[in-house]
Amino acid sequence: MIRVVLPAHLRALARIDGEVQLDVAGKVTQCSVLDALEERYPMLRGTIRDHNRGPRRAFIRFFACEQDLSHEDPDIPLPGPVAAGAEPYLIVGAMAGG
Amino acid sequence: MSGVRVLVGTRKGAFVMTSDGKRDEWDISGPHFAGWEIYHIKGSPADPQRLYASQCSGWSGQVIQRSDDGGVTWKPVGNEFAYDGTPGTHQWYDGTPHPWEFERVWHLEPSLDDPDTLYAGVEDAGLFRSTDGGQQWQELPALRGHKSGPSWQPGAGGMCLHTIILDPARPGRMYAAISAAGAFRSDDAGETWRPINHGLQSEGIPDPDAEVGHCVHRIAMHPSRPGVLFMQKHWDVMRTDDAGETWHEVSGNLPTDFGFPIDVHAHEPDTVYVVPITSDAEHFPPEGKLRVYRSRTGGDEWEPLTNGLPQEHCYVNVLRDAMAVDALEQCGVYFGTTGGQVYASADAGDSWAPIVRDLPAVLSVEVQTLP
Numbered sequence: 001m002i003r004v005v006l007p008a009h010l011r012a013l014a015r016i017d018g019e020v021q022l023d024v025a026g027k028v029t030q031c032s033v034l035d036a037l038e039e040r041y042p043m044l045r046g047t048i049r050d051h052n053r054g055p056r057r058a059f060i061r062f063f064a065c066e067q068d069l070s071h072e073d074p075d076i077p078l079p080g081p082v083a084a085g086a087e088p089y090l091i092v093g094a095m096a097g098g
Numbered sequence: 099m100s101g102v103r104v105l106v107g108t109r110k111g112a113f114v115m116t117s118d119g120k121r122d123e124w125d126i127s128g129p130h131f132a133g134w135e136i137y138h139i140k141g142s143p144a145d146p147q148r149l150y151a152s153q154c155s156g157w158s159g160q161v162i163q164r165s166d167d168g169g170v171t172w173k174p175v176g177n178e179f180a181y182d183g184t185p186g187t188h189q190w191y192d193g194t195p196h197p198w199e200f201e202r203v204w205h206l207e208p209s210l211d212d213p214d215t216l217y218a219g220v221e222d223a224g225l226f227r228s229t230d231g232g233q234q235w236q237e238l239p240a241l242r243g244h245k246s247g248p249s250w251q252p253g254a255g256g257m258c259l260h261t262i263i264l265d266p267a268r269p270g271r272m273y274a275a276i277s278a279a280g281a282f283r284s285d286d287a288g289e290t291w292r293p294i295n296h297g298l299q300s301e302g303i304p305d306p307d308a309e310v311g312h313c314v315h316r317i318a319m320h321p322s323r324p325g326v327l328f329m330q331k332h333w334d335v336m337r338t339d340d341a342g343e344t345w346h347e348v349s350g351n352l353p354t355d356f357g358f359p360i361d362v363h364a365h366e367p368d369t370v371y372v373v374p375i376t377s378d379a380e381h382f383p384p385e386g387k388l389r390v391y392r393s394r395t396g397g398d399e400w401e402p403l404t405n406g407l408p409q410e411h412c413y414v415n416v417l418r419d420a421m422a423v424d425a426l427e428q429c430g431v432y433f434g435t436t437g438g439q440v441y442a443s444a445d446a447g448d449s450w451a452p453i454v455r456d457l458p459a460v461l462s463v464e465v466q467t468l469p
Contacts, residue, residue, distance in 0.1 A: 009133050010158060013174065043174035047158035051178045059157045097157040098133070 002033055003088040010048070010091070014041040019088060028083040030062060031074040048091060059097040063090040100469055102424045103168065104432055104453065105149065106440055107136030107462035112151055113440075114169040115453055116468075121430055121444040124453050130172060131163065138419055138462045139169075140206050145213040146466050150232060152203040152218070160202055162218075162232050175232035179203070179220055182239035188222065189251035198222045198242065205419060207262035219259030223250060223276040225288065238288035241274060246293065246310040253277035253313045253332070254378075260418055261317045265324045273327070273342065278303075278313035281329065283342050294342030298331060316418040318360045320367035328370050328397065330360040330418070335372055337397050348397025353384050359421035363446060364429045368396035371423075371431060371447060373416040382413035390433070392447050406450035407441065414439070419462035426467055434460025 004020040011017070022036045031053060038045045049056045056062070062069045065079045065087050081087035104115040111129025130136075134153045142148040149165040151172070160179065163172040185198030201221040209215035214231040224242045226235045241259075250257060261275035270287040273294075280295040293310050303311040313332035320326065329336040329345065334355050336345040349355035354374045363369035370393045376384045383389060388407040391400040414437035424430040431443045438457035443450045 007157070009155060012132070013158075013161065043161070046177045047161065051180070057157070057159060093157040097155070 001085045002028060002036070002082065003085055004033060004037060005088045005090045007091060007093040009093065010044060013047065014044055016041070021085075028078050029075050030069060030072065030078060030089075033078065033089055034074075059094040061092045061094050063092055064088070100426065100467065102426065102430060103141070103146075103466040103468055104422075104440070104442070105139035105141065105169070105462075105464040105466070106434055106457065106460060107139050107151070107419075108434075108438070108458040108460050109135055110458035112136040112139055112153075113454070113457060115440070119426055121426075121442055122451070126454060127169070130169070131161075134161070135202075136461065137202060138205050138464075140208060140464050141168075141466045142208040142213040142216075144209065144211050146468060148208070148213040148231075150206045150208060150216055152206055154202045160200075162203065162206075164232050176228065176234050179218070179224075179226055179235050180237070181224060181242065182237040185242070187248055188257060189249060191252060193251075195248065198224070200224075201256060204258045204260045205262055207264065210264055210266055217262050217264075217272075219262050219274065221256040221258040222252075223257050223259040223279065225259055225262070225274055227288070240289055241282060241284075241291045244282070244291055244293070246279065249310060250276060250279040251311070261314070263317060263319050263327075265319075266321045267324050271324075271341075273317060273319075275314040275317050275329075277315065278311060278332075280310050280312040281314050281317060281342055294338075295345070296343065297338075297345030297347075298336065299334070300332065302332075315358045316360045318362045318370070320362040323367045326367065326396075328360050328362060330357050330372055332356065332378065335360065335397060348393070350393070350398035350400055352391055352400050353389075353402075357416075358418040359416055359433065361421045361423050361431070363431075364423050364425040365427075366394070366429075369394050369446070370397060371421065372400075373421070373433065375415060381415040386410055386412050388412040388414065388435075390431070390447055390450075403443075403447040403450070405448060406443075412437075417461055419464075420460050422463050422465040424465045424467045430465065432463050432465050434463045436460065 002022045101118045106113040111132045113128035137152045139151040147168045151163040153161040187195035190196035205219040207217040218226040263273040265271035282291045298312045300312045315330045325341045335349045337348045387409045389402040414435035421433040434440045436459040440453045
């Protein structure tokens with residue numbers, strides 16, 4: 001089970017309370033996590049990355065395990081603690097936004 | 099007694115305000131979509147319970163919301179606005195070529211007779227249509243693809259398509275206005291377009307009376323006389339009597355002819371409202387006095403309307419989509435300010451009172467007249 005934390009404005013849009021828990025089949029990558037997230041919450045399509053697995057929106061950042069993953073290849077595996085559900089994958093609105 | 103529903107978009111959410119025909123007591127709901135910019139909300143003329151809202155943020159881009167119960171509940175619909183083909187370039191602020199990039203939806207214009215059909219005017223300027231209640235959007239590419247497209251440039255607010263007017267008497271005829279390109283007309287439901295800017299004069303472009311390049315801020319039409327249009331340009335208030343073929347200036351005795359919104363009385367096609375703003379640099383009313391100006395002669399002769407509006411130390415702006423009229427017997431007029439006030443007049447502008455005073459900056463105001 002992958003844990004995902006969304007910023008407040010996207011939790012409101014998708015009507016989510018707290019963390020999201022996702023089953024991700026196969027390799028756990030940023031791309032596969034976002035695929036699963038958008039599958040469950042279609043209204044999030046286009047709000048985190050562009051449509052059709054496009055690039056990350058400029059004012060959205062991805063963090064996990066105290067690392068900034070925003071510029072990592074979206075198809076490489078996420079850190080082990082995220083894949084194991086011990087640590088959440090954080091989708092964050094950039095400090096400059098809002 | 100019939101009533102009204104005022105739909106207000108702000109920098110940080112949407113508000114829905116309802117009243118009976120007296121329009122002196124208001125129920126206010128909101129903020130809906132708190133924290134998001136709401137550029138525009140508009141109801142379907144064919145089904146007043148069907149509303150559409152353009153919701154966006156710098157973080158997460160564009161969302162379109164739809165309500166089927168008059169704004170009590172909402173659900174997100176489609177938000178994919180993909181330009182047709184490979185977009186070319188337009189002029190950037192400095193005159194260099196810049197690729198077309200979707201930024202946001204400025205204006206939503208529901209069809210006059212089908213609640214599931216609506217148009218969206220977007221930044222960078224383009225026109226989209228949905229025929230399934232906002233789920234899917236397709237560009238009408240002939241407008242952006244007009245041969246003048248590479249010469250269009252942004253106004254201070256961005257290169258936005260902000261005005262869409264559907265002609266109720268001639269199916270297929272529609273108008274669009276773009277800042278800063280000008281006004282355009284289609285007579286075949288958006289399949290082809292041509293500029294309609296003859297008579298406009300603008301500083302800030304190399305050829306002041308060029309066919310394209312004018313910073314049109316807003317156009318208004320009375321449905322009973324669709325060939326007559328009124329325009330608030332960057333500077334100048336203009337009028338056409340031949341569906342845009344030629345324009346002439348009707349600024350007359352206005353204290354300044356710079357401004358953003360313009361609207362027409364619901365029952366008097368020659369009664370027009372504007373809000374003069376000092377200048378392109380000073381986006382606030384002259385002398386710190388918030389005055390709506392009304393012409394009852396179709397322009398040229400204007401009277402200030404001040405009763406109930408602040409007449410000292412007022413330095414707000416009224417943006418282009420932030421004025422509307424209702425269709426009750428005694429026409430109501432509404433506008434919102436960048437200071438967060440929404441003012442209403444239940445007597446065609448003779449007197450005003452705030453519905454609310456302290457909202458986030460108001461981006462748009464629409465009103466529905468309810469049975």
